[in-house]
Amino acid sequence: MLKNRGRTPELLFQFLTRFSGSFILILLCAMLISLTWEAWPSIQKFGIGFLFSTEWDPVRGNFGALTTIVGTVLSTAIAMIIAVPLAIGVAIFLTELAPFSLRPIFGTAIELLAAIPSIIYGMWGLFSLAPILADHVQPWITEHFGFIPLFDGPPMGVGMFTAGLVLSIMILPFMASVIRDCFLMAPQVLKESAYGLGATTWEVVKDVVIPYSKRGVIGGLFLGLGRALGETMAVTFVIGNAHELSISLFDPANTIASTLANEFTEASDPLYLSALIELGLVLFMITFIILGLAEWWLNKSSPGGKSR
Amino acid sequence: MTLRSRSLRKFVNLVALICASVSALIGIFFLVWILWEITGKGISSVNWEFFSELPTPPGEPGGGLANAIVGSIIITLLAMVLGVPIGILAGTYLSEFGHGRFADLIRFITNTFVSAPSIVVGVFVYSIMVVPMKSFSGLAGGVSLGIIMLPVITRTTEEILRLVPVGLREAALALGTPYWKMVVSIVYRAAKTGMITGVILAVARVSGETAPLLFTALNSPYWPSGLTEPMANLTVTIFNYAMSPYEDWQAKAWGGAFLITAAILAINILSRLFAQRGSKK
Numbered sequence: 112m113l114k115n116r117g118r119t120p121e122l123l124f125q126f127l128t129r130f131s132g133s134f135i136l137i138l139l140c141a142m143l144i145s146l147t148w149e150a151w152p153s154i155q156k157f158g159i160g161f162l163f164s165t166e167w168d169p170v171r172g173n174f175g176a177l178t179t180i181v182g183t184v185l186s187t188a189i190a191m192i193i194a195v196p197l198a199i200g201v202a203i204f205l206t207e208l209a210p211f212s213l214r215p216i217f218g219t220a221i222e223l224l225a226a227i228p229s230i231i232y233g234m235w236g237l238f239s240l241a242p243i244l245a246d247h248v249q250p251w252i253t254e255h256f257g258f259i260p261l262f263d264g265p266p267m268g269v270g271m272f273t274a275g276l277v278l279s280i281m282i283l284p285f286m287a288s289v290i291r292d293c294f295l296m297a298p299q300v301l302k303e304s305a306y307g308l309g310a311t312t313w314e315v316v317k318d319v320v321i322p323y324s325k326r327g328v329i330g331g332l333f334l335g336l337g338r339a340l341g342e343t344m345a346v347t348f349v350i351g352n353a354h355e356l357s358i359s360l361f362d363p364a365n366t367i368a369s370t371l372a373n374e375f376t377e378a379s380d381p382l383y384l385s386a387l388i389e390l391g392l393v394l395f396m397i398t399f400i401i402l403g404l405a406e407w408w409l410n411k412s413s414p415g416g417k418s419r
Numbered sequence: 420m421t422l423r424s425r426s427l428r429k430f431v432n433l434v435a436l437i438c439a440s441v442s443a444l445i446g447i448f449f450l451v452w453i454l455w456e457i458t459g460k461g462i463s464s465v466n467w468e469f470f471s472e473l474p475t476p477p478g479e480p481g482g483g484l485a486n487a488i489v490g491s492i493i494i495t496l497l498a499m500v501l502g503v504p505i506g507i508l509a510g511t512y513l514s515e516f517g518h519g520r521f522a523d524l525i526r527f528i529t530n531t532f533v534s535a536p537s538i539v540v541g542v543f544v545y546s547i548m549v550v551p552m553k554s555f556s557g558l559a560g561g562v563s564l565g566i567i568m569l570p571v572i573t574r575t576t577e578e579i580l581r582l583v584p585v586g587l588r589e590a591a592l593a594l595g596t597p598y599w600k601m602v603v604s605i606v607y608r609a610a611k612t613g614m615i616t617g618v619i620l621a622v623a624r625v626s627g628e629t630a631p632l633l634f635t636a637l638n639s640p641y642w643p644s645g646l647t648e649p650m651a652n653l654t655v656t657i658f659n660y661a662m663s664p665y666e667d668w669q670a671k672a673w674g675g676a677f678l679i680t681a682a683i684l685a686i687n688i689l690s691r692l693f694a695q696r697g698s699k700k
Contacts, residue, residue: 124599128516131508132525135570139528142543149546200442208439217443219691224450226620226687227680228627230654234661234676235453238460238669280449287446311432334534341536343630344658368538368630375542375634391542395535402531410527 142395150389152382161389167354169378174386176367176393178354182271183366183394186346187339189275190282195332197279198286203316205287206294218291224284233348236277241268241349244276249361264361267351272360274350281345286335293327294320326408333405341398343368367394454680461677464670469678474640474656477665484675490557490643490651494636495626497561497646502568502625503618509569510576515602517577526577532570540566541631549635557643557650560636564625571624575617583609612694619690623683629654653679 147154153161157174164175201221209217245268256262264270297320305315321328351363352373365373367390378384468483475482513526544563549555583606591601607614637649638656653675660672 121597121599124602125516128508128512131505132512132517132522132573134505134509135529135532135573136525138566138569139532141547142539145543145546146539149550197442197446200439201446203435203439204443208436208443220450221446223684223687226623226627226683227453228629228654228683230627230629230657231453231457231676231680234657234672235456237661239452239456280453283446284450311428313432313435314428316435337534341534341538343536343538347658348661368536371538371542372630372633375545376637388542388546391539395539398534398536398539399531402534403527406527406530 143392146388146392146395150385150392153385153389156382157386161386162393165354165356169374169380169383172380172382174383176390178356179365179367179370179390180393181356182350182364183340183368183397185271185360185364186274186278186350186366187336189272189360190278190339191332191336193276193279194283194286194335198283198290198332198335199328201283201287202290202294205291206320207312207316218288221284221288221291225288228344229281229342230344230348232277232281232345236273236345236349237269240277241273244268244273253361260358261360264357264359266361267363269349269351269363270359270361271350271357271364274346274364274366275360277345277349278339278342281342282335282339285338286331289331289334290324290328293324293331296327297323326411330405330409333401333408337398337402337405340401341368341394343372347372367391457673457677457680460670460673461675461680464674465677469671469674473642474671477663477668480667482671484651484653484656484671486639486642486651487653487656487675488678490636490639491626491653493643493646494557494560494564494632494650494652495622497558498564498568498625499618499622501562501565502572502621506569506572506621507576507614507618509573510580511602513573513577514580515598515606529570529573533574536630537563537567537628538630538633541634544631545634552647554647555635555637555649556647557636558646560632560650560652561646563631563635564628567628567631568621568625571621572617575621576614579610579613579617580606582613612696616690616694619686619693623686623690626686627654627679627683629658633658 153174157164161174161176162180163177164173165177166173166175167178168174205214205217205221245266249264249266249268249272252262253264253266301319301323302315305319310318346366347369350365350369352365352369353363354365354370355362357364371387371391371394375384375387378387468481469485470483470488471485472481472483473486474484509525509529513522513529516522517526540563544559544566548559548562552559587605587609588601591605592598596605632652632655636652636655638659639649639651641651643650657672657675657679660668660675663669
C-alpha cells in the first residue's frame, strides 16, 4: 500500500514527460495529415503536374507551383552566395582577429542581430534599400553587365535580386554566430602548436580550425539555408510578387512563402485555397528534408554521436 | 623555406585577414544601417497616443496602435501558456529519460522543427482551427505561436538540464527521494536561471513573428474583445500599414517596427544579464 502510493506520482511524472516529448511527433504527423487533407482537391486535380506548371490563374482555376518553387530556390541561392563567404569571414574575424577585450561584445552584438524579427529586414529592404538599388546600383549594373541577360531588366528596386540581398543580410548574423561557435570548438592546443611551428593566422584557420570544425560549419550553413528557404516577411516586402518566370534577376518574382503571405486571405475559391495549402505542404517538405539532412549531418559529426 | 615563399605566405595571410575584416565591416555596416533607419524613422511616431489610442483611418491625424500592442501581448501570453509547460516537460523527458531510439527520433524532430518555416505552422493552424471555427481568432494566433515556441523551449530545457551535475542527482536519490521529486525539487531548482532565460528568449523570438499570424489572428482595428474573434497585433499591423499607400500609416508602421525591435533587443539583453548573474551565484 505504502509502496503503491509512492509509485503513482512517479508514473504520472513519467507519463507526462513522455507524452509531452511525443507531442512534437504527434504535431509533425498532424501537420502532414492536415495539410495533405486540405490540399487534396488540388493534389487530385493537378497531380504531379502541379510541381511543373508555371500557370497561376485564380480566375480560370489553373494552378501550378513552378514559378514559386524556382523563386524560392533562386532567392535562397542568391542569399547563400552572398552570405556564406561573409559569414565565414565574420566568424574568422570574431574568433581570430578581434581584440580580446572586444570579442564578447562583438559576439553578443551578432547574436542580438540574429534575433531581430524578419519583418524589420523586410521593411528596411523595401523603404531604404530598394530605392537606392533602383536609383544607383541597378542602372550601373545594367549599363556595365547588361549583356548578361541576368542583369538586364527594369531598375525597379524590388525583385529577385533585392529579395536575395535582403535574405542574405538576414541570415548573415545567424550563420556567423553558428560558425563562430563551431570555430571556437577547435582545441586551443592544436592552434597554439600550429602557431608555434610558424604558421600564419590564415594558415591556422585554413589548416587547423576549418578542417577541425568542417562538419559543424556545413551543418550551420544548412541551417541558414533552411531558414532562407522558409523565410516569409523579409522576402514578401521586396520580391514584387509576380507569377512569372523571368531570366532577369531585376524582374519581380515570388516565392512559396511570399505567395502564401500575399494571397492566402484573398483566396475565396476552395480550389485556390487548396492550391495555396499544397504550396505550403511543398515548402514544408523541402525545408524539412534540408533541415533533417543538416541535423543528421551535425549528429554524425559531434563527438560521442547522439547526445548533443 | 626560402625567403620568397615566406613573404608570399605573409602576403596571402594579409589578404585573407583583410577579407575577413572587410566582411565583418560589411556585416556591421548593414546591421547598423538597419537599426539606424528603424530608430530614425520610427522614434518620432512613438508618443503617448501611440500607446493609448486606437488606430485612425488614413489621413486622420492622431491615433495609435494601442489595440495592437495589447493584442500582441495577449497572443504571446497565450502562446506561453501552451508552449512553456509542454516544452519544459518534453525537455525533461529528453534529458532524464531520453536514451532509446524513440527519444533520438523526438530529439531529431525537435531540432528540425526549430527552424521549420513559421508560415507553414500558420497554414496548419488555419486548417485545424480557423476553418472549423469559421473565424480568424486570437486563440488561433496564440496556438500557432505556441507551436513555434515549443521546440525552442524543449531544446534549451534539455541542454540546461543536462548541465546539472550527476552528483547532485545521485545525492538526492541516495537519500531515498523519488525520481520525480528529485527532478522537480533538485534539478529544476539548480537549472532555474537557465530555464527562465530559455523561456524568455523563446518568447522574444515568437513575439516578432508575423507570417503565422497572417492567417490565424488576422488583424482588427478594434480593441481585443474575445479570444474567438480576429485580434489586432503589432506585427500584422506593421505589415499592413507598411504596405499601404498612406504616409501616416507608413509612419505608424515605422513606429511599430521601432517598438518591437527595441523590445526584442531589450528582452535579449536583460535575459543575458540575468543568466550571467545567475551563473555567478
